[in-house]
Amino acid sequence: MTDGGQGAGPVGIVLxxxxxxxxxxxxEMAAGLAGGGAxxxxxxxxxxxxxxxxxxxxxxxxxxRKVDRGAGVAxxxxxxxxxxxxxxxxxxxxxxxxxxxxxxxxxxxxAVAAVVTASAGADLDAVAAAAGEAYGYRKE
Amino acid sequence: MSDSELDAxxxxxxxVAAAAAVEREADRLTELDSAIGxxxxxxxxxxxxxxxxxxxxxxxxxxxxxxxxxxxxxxxxTVGGASGPLYGTLLRRSGKTxxxxxxxxxxxxxxxxxxxxxxxxxxxxxxxxxxTMLDALVPAVAALETSFEAAAAAAEEGALATVPxxxxxxxxxxxxxxxxxxxDPGATSSALLFATLAEVAA
Numbered sequence: 001m002t003d004g005g006q007g008a009g010p011v012g013i014v015l016x017x018x019x020x021x022x023x024x025x026x027x028e029m030a031a032g033l034a035g036g037g038a039x040x041x042x043x044x045x046x047x048x049x050x051x052x053x054x055x056x057x058x059x060x061x062x063x064x065r066k067v068d069r070g071a072g073v074a075x076x077x078x079x080x081x082x083x084x085x086x087x088x089x090x091x092x093x094x095x096x097x098x099x100x101x102x103x104x105x106x107x108x109x110x111a112v113a114a115v116v117t118a119s120a121g122a123d124l125d126a127v128a129a130a131a132g133e134a135y136g137y138r139k140e
Numbered sequence: 141m142s143d144s145e146l147d148a149x150x151x152x153x154x155x156v157a158a159a160a161a162v163e164r165e166a167d168r169l170t171e172l173d174s175a176i177g178x179x180x181x182x183x184x185x186x187x188x189x190x191x192x193x194x195x196x197x198x199x200x201x202x203x204x205x206x207x208x209x210x211x212x213x214x215x216x217x218t219v220g221g222a223s224g225p226l227y228g229t230l231l232r233r234s235g236k237t238x239x240x241x242x243x244x245x246x247x248x249x250x251x252x253x254x255x256x257x258x259x260x261x262x263x264x265x266x267x268x269x270x271x272t273m274l275d276a277l278v279p280a281v282a283a284l285e286t287s288f289e290a291a292a293a294a295a296e297e298g299a300l301a302t303v304p305x306x307x308x309x310x311x312x313x314x315x316x317x318x319x320x321x322x323x324d325p326g327a328t329s330s331a332l333l334f335a336t337l338a339e340v341a342a
Binding site: 048054055056057058080081084085087088089091092 | 180213216217220221222224225226228229232263264310311
């Protein structure tokens with residue numbers, strides 16, 4: 001199995017928020033906006049295992065394994081410590097599936113772009129690029 | 141203890157002492173964190189170091205590097221806030237740098253911690269002067285060249301020096317000018333880490 005393997009299933013998306021409900025809602029919204037047909041697997045990893053606010057390596061690792069179809073996993077995170085936790089996990093190397101990476105993107109807009117792009121069958125680089133492009137969308 | 145004979149047992153004692161110090165100072169760390177952070181630093185560090193001690197009790201490695209690597213992994217997994225990945229990276233990278241030598245010298249430990257501090261800078265994107273743990277860690281590692289006591293003193297001095305600084309990283313940076321006048325919780329817990337290192341080396 002290679003990263004972004006040819007013929008491997010869609011890229012998986014993991015949404016890491018400090019809040020369980022925020023991660024779950026954004027996951028639901030992104031999948032809903034990706035429209036009809038099959039969507040890429042999306043998993044939420046929000047808050048701590050006991051339902052509090054924070055970041056959990058356990059939840060992130062489980063979510064990444066759940067959506068890994070062999071084409072890589074794009075991880076989006078909301079705030080500082082979630083970003084640092086994912087970066088540390090990527091550096092650790094054995095807690096995340098091969099080909100999992102943190103994507104530099106705004107959380108909500110990036111999640112929608114990532115899920116839409118991954119659902120269209122794009123590879124991990126294209127998913128990451130589409131999510132990152134959301135930074136360029138100005139609102140005034 | 142001679143500087144040339146820091147073995148795995150010494151590093152386990154350090155982690156146990158650090159856990160005790162964090163527990164003793166948890167309220168103070170949380171108090172500092174409630175001024176400019178989200179008031180969880182004491183609890184987070186307590187939970188993290190308790191997990192470190194538990195893991196070392198269950199399976200104590202025979203090399204100093206492995207002790208620090210194990211501790212770092214526990215902190216990343218259990219702390220839950222930004223301190224977890226930052227402290228975890230500090231110890232894990234230090235441990236990996238020490239490799240599998242059965243004993244290390246103070247100078248080798250200094251080189252290991254230096255690599256750990258560099259990794260923390262890279263991960264968090266902070267530098268000395270940003271009112272973070274680095275303001276205690278960087279001078280402490282430099283002073284470790286001289287002695288454990290000098291490193292502890294430099295860490296303490298570095299933590300105190302964060303009081304007039306304006307936070308430029310993390311949640312405290314949102315406060316802008318209002319972060320001035322408070323001691324940084326991360327620098328304070330980093331000073332504890334070096335105070336306990338000097339304690340076990342004495």
